[in-house]
Amino acid sequence: FRAFWLSRLLGQAAQGAVLYALLVVIVDRTDDPFYGSLFVACSIVPSLLLGLPGGLLVDALPRRALMVWLNVLRAMAVLMLIASEPPLWLIFAVTLAIWIVHQAYNPAEGTTPATLVPERVYADAQALANLALTYAQLLGMVIAGPVLLRFGGPPALFAFCGALFLGVAGLVAILPRRADEVSAVSPAMIALRLGGGWRATLLAGWRLIRADHAAFRAMADDVLVGVGLSALVVIAPFYLVRVLGTAAGNTVFVFAPAALGLVLGLR
Numbered sequence: 001f002r003a004f005w006l007s008r009l010l011g012q013a014a015q016g017a018v019l020y021a022l023l024v025v026i027v028d029r030t031d032d033p034f035y036g037s038l039f040v041a042c043s044i045v046p047s048l049l050l051g052l053p054g055g056l057l058v059d060a061l062p063r064r065a066l067m068v069w070l071n072v073l074r075a076m077a078v079l080m081l082i083a084s085e086p087p088l089w090l091i092f093a094v095t096l097a098i099w100i101v102h103q104a105y106n107p108a109e110g111t112t113p114a115t116l117v118p119e120r121v122y123a124d125a126q127a128l129a130n131l132a133l134t135y136a137q138l139l140g141m142v143i144a145g146p147v148l149l150r151f152g153g154p155p156a157l158f159a160f161c162g163a164l165f166l167g168v169a170g171l172v173a174i175l176p177r178r179a180d181e182v183s184a185v186s187p188a189m190i191a192l193r194l195g196g197g198w199r200a201t202l203l204a205g206w207r208l209i210r211a212d213h214a215a216f217r218a219m220a221d222d223v224l225v226g227v228g229l230s231a232l233v234v235i236a237p238f239y240l241v242r243v244l245g246t247a248a249g250n251t252v253f254v255f256a257p258a259a260l261g262l263v264l265g266l267r
Helices: 001-030 033-060 063-081 087-113 118-153 152-174 185-193 197-209 213-242 248-255 258-267
Strands: none
Touching: 001 087, 001 118, 001 152, 001 213, 033 087, 033 152, 063 087, 063 152, 087 185, 087 213, 087 248, 118 152, 197 213
């Protein structure tokens, strides 16, 4: 579990730092908000089209091998950007590739704790996994991303994150064999085995969520928060450049008080 926890911490930190750097590079290269919106679309479209197939892929393949190769793919994509000024199309292609990989990696990573610990301590394991995600956001988007971008430039940041992804692949590779286990009652796999197809699977999931008032409210809140954060991601860098007259790379420093307020409020 310690190896898994470290892999989650380092992998999510690397992804957060890379996405932060890509957005800053895009804002520095063009003054058109359209490209900021396109950056957000690169995360939304894969989740809409590939979210369900990604979960099915996790249920169908050995989890450890899948996660190792997905990390290798992330490393290769990021290392393509270590040139001093990569073309804009390549930046968007790498952004899209990262989010496509995420559609399979996220469900694989999220279900791994259940295979590593006894059922009686699963809640504690999941809490620790969520804590790793919180630490990763702090490490990647607040510390490593801004510092490396300011003092080493984008090539240094992309090289560092590529190395982190390779390190995560190594940590995942040493997980025990039971990490490959899948649930025998995976709802998506059952629906497909019964011949329902993609549409029936999605409708079955929707009916299940709609019938559970607490789950439906949680999903609705998650959607609204996601919409708000997507809008903020596009607006914030342009606000810094056009209104505050400072570099887009200073985003994290300007909004640090707001992040601290969120942490204190959640506490």
